Amino acid sequence: MLHTFVAYVEDKPGVLTRVASLFRRLNINIISLTVGHSERPGISRMTIVSETPAHANEHTANRIRASLHKLENVLDVDEIGKAPSVTRELALIKVAATAATRSHIFELVEVFRARIVDLAPDSLMIEITGVESKIEGLIQVLNETGDRVLEICRSGKMTMRRGKHSSGVLRAMGASDPDAPKPNLTHEIVNDNFADNI
Incomplete structure (x- = not known):
């Protein structure tokens, strides 16, 4: 099953390594990865298409999203899923x-x-x-x-939701303040045996 995630990350060294290492630890294959500047200075937009095992359940995408969101320098993650x-x-x-x-x-x-x-x-x-x-x-x-x-x-796939949807975190930060602290967002708790549960 393919899942598409759009992650907004701080434009700092080591972010890509952290993201790739997360997928490696979870034993999930990255099919496509595209990174580039976003509409906010100092913030990059990362589009990740991943393939989960056939036995993965419907909660897998949410759990991957939560794991990504917990990484350092990751500001927001959106799972495109079946959205227009x-x-x-x-x-x-x-x-x-x-x-x-x-x-x-x-x-x-x-x-x-x-x-x-x-x-x-x-x-x-x-x-x-x-x-x-x-x-x-x-x-x-x-x-x-x-x-x-x-x-x-x-190139990797580039995906954008249709309509006015955009990252709430970026709107809250504002275009002129890329160094604002990361908001305290509530994440789903992911257990240490995540790779065994998907």
């Missing part, structure tokens, strides 16, 4: 191209609403943004039509 949201992924695809195959590749790029961002004598680079299925579709078509894919670079 927009998810996108970016991919750069380098394809071998000759004078004879360029026009065919250009046609595919137009169909998938991608674009060419680099053109070399023997290759070209495609940039595509969209849902995972769209990116997988372009890669599959390139492989099926005999276009040799030389290299693929994909």
